Amino acid sequence: MAFRIKIEADTTRDIQSGNDWYKERQTNLGRKFHAAVKNAVAQLKVSPFYQIRCDEVRCLPLKKFPFMVHFTVDEV
Numbered sequence: 001m002a003f004r005i006k007i008e009a010d011t012t013r014d015i016q017s018g019n020d021w022y023k024e025r026q027t028n029l030g031r032k033f034h035a036a037v038k039n040a041v042a043q044l045k046v047s048p049f050y051q052i053r054c055d056e057v058r059c060l061p062l063k064k065f066p067f068m069v070h071f072t073v074d075e076v
Contacts, residue, residue: 002045003073018067036062040069048073 015037023030040060048071053059060069 003048005041005045007041018065022065033065033067036065037067037069044069044071 015034018037019030019034021030022033040062044060048058050058050060053070056072057070058073060071062068
């Protein structure tokens with residue numbers, strides 16, 4: 001079963017901010033960060049049942065960046 005992903009406006013700004021920060025540090029690092037986020041979102045579409053960290057908020061850490069994708073699952 002594939003799940004639908006809804007990305008909030010604040011999240012989009014946070015991702016862009018991280019992308020910009022990495023882009024300033026090293027050539028292509030912003031692109032790699034963006035690809036890591038996209039891969040994490042693709043994982044969530046297939047299997048969103050990662051560890052619950054607080055209340056109903058789940059977290060999926062990015063493998064090569066010190067970021068976590070925070071999300072909830074609505075099974076309606």
